[in-house]
Amino acid sequence: MKAKEAKEAKEAKKAKNATAAFEQSLATPQKQVYVLQLYVTGMTPRSARAIANAKKICETHLQGQYDLSVIDVYQQPQLAKDAQILAVPTLVKKLPLPLRRIIGDLSDRDQVLLGLNLKPKP
């Protein structure tokens, strides 16, 4: 968990420099890394559903090129505040840009893929 956090912080720093990130993403078009954060509230059924859905979608569509971290807003309210989290669960796509918030239990797979830019907008 700790290693993950450190990595996240590093990634967040990177994200701040949008131009650099953009150029980086241009340089490595094939191996885009998806930095995802899933904010949940404890182990409620909805949280569990959201985590399961997220993992499933990532494994199916982003195998090997994603970094998913799960954050409990009860445990780490400051992170939730910094990330401007209102609705829970929220899956934040920090990278690649643009930033997207996918809220809900991620049960609508098409909608999630749309949010992750893995599917063109209809």
Next chain:
Amino acid sequence: MKKPNDKLPPALAKVPTGIQGLDDLTAGGLPKGRPTLLCGAAGCGKTLLAMEFLVRGAVEYGEPGVFVAFEEGIADLEKNFASLGHDLKELVAKKHLSLESIHVERSEIEETGEYDLEGLFIRLGQAIDAIGARRVVLDTVETLFSGLSNTIILRAELRRLFRWLKDKGVTAIITGERGEQSLTRYGLEEYVADCVILLDNRIEGQMSTRRLRIVKYRGSTHGTNEYPFLIDAGGISILPITSIALKHEASTERVSSGIARLDAMMGGKGYYRGSTVLISGTAGSGKTSVAAQFAHAAAARGERCLWFAFEESSSQIMRNMRSVGIDLEPAVRRGTLAFHAVRPTICGLEMHLVTIHKLVRQFKPRIVIIDPITNFSAIGSDEDVKAMLTRLIDYFKMQQITAVFISLNSGGDSAESPDNAVSSLTDTWLLLRDLQIGAERNRALYLLKSRGMAHSNQVREFLLTDRGVELQDVYVGPSGALLTGTARVTLELEEQAQALVREQESAGKERELERKREAMEAQIAVLRAEYEVERAGAAKLMEQDRMRNTLLAGNRTDMARRREAAGGRAGKTPKQRQGAKR
């Protein structure tokens, strides 16, 4: 101002807002521990009122507050309120205030199934607990509706949020945009049902007036009307108008009008303290001068006087009054007299009312002059103006302020029915008129009414001299009409001539009498002389008689003696008889 009754415990605990007037309207403040909905269109002052609730709560009542801004950034908030005299940064540093900015960016959001707003709850809960907040403002929570499309979830969550705030025991203000059909665009009034306050900004005749109305206040009495309010450097002031009952104390103290002879017309003492004086008259009849005389006298007594000039600038008034010997400048320099000179058209009636209230509160005058009230008709209907003046009069009476209203008449026959029909509301009514007699117009003063005192019914001519306003002696012409101007002067001269004639006549009479007396004295002297002569003559006669008697007596004795020798006693004198007995 209306105060909650101290004897009875309030049915509903309330939290004072500290906002001027709002606590009067709500009889104590907002419902404690409950959310209040504050709705209104853009630019009504919702955010300001809500922020003032927090700032005053923190500063005046020691209740920390959390402000959650859904629309503005924290930096913007700080900047906006700094211009209104609130240092938010300092309050935040002292942990009296917490500013939270929450952005909902529609373009970032994709909704995929069920969710709740626990993130908002946690954030809010953290902010409240961090500073021990007792007050919370959510401005404007409705923004969530534009960011999140699932209104079913949103409504359920808002309902939960308001209940949660209640459970937390914080007094909250929830702001909401005014909707087309309902109070708020998203029907927040359904959830926040305890107290709903509506703000409004209306434009009438090119003038905008902000108004506040308490739509609903569960479990409490409240003012039901629309109340104008003012936003300025000192924050919000609301004017509760009709909550004022007619319960002011009537003073028996009298204040001089500054014109000795006018005082004499009012029983020798002048106006009642706290009464309302209407000075009406046609243009140029000297209304302002009479009022200035009053202000001048007040300044001499050391009383504070506030002059609302809606026609002239203060320097113009002072210059003009100096020309009739009323120097107001020293009082202005001492700070006992203040002018507030604006054009009435600068804002709406209510705004004027609020401004007057505010200035009176600040300056605390004992005398207020409004010159003239007639100009208000330019910005409102007669009814509105009358209503406004009624409120004003009530307010002045409550404050025991002697108020002078100057009213300009259009002249002619309507001189006794001044515009705005405020005469019934005022206690003393001075009517100034130009009387046209012969080929001149002269000023005359009528004391049409003066409640609660015996007052003169005479029409008096008055002059604007270089020593101020002076009432003249009453000269009534042969027909019974008041003589003024040259007619009065003529009569005065005539009377003087007549007096001279009379004086001369009486002097002549006196001389005649003296002559008569002298003649009489002479006669007396003559008579006395005659008498003396007669008396002298009489005395002589009497002497002669006496001497004759003596002589006769002597002769008798002689004869008696001689008769005794002849043998008789009868002729004896008594003395002789006594001597014989012995």
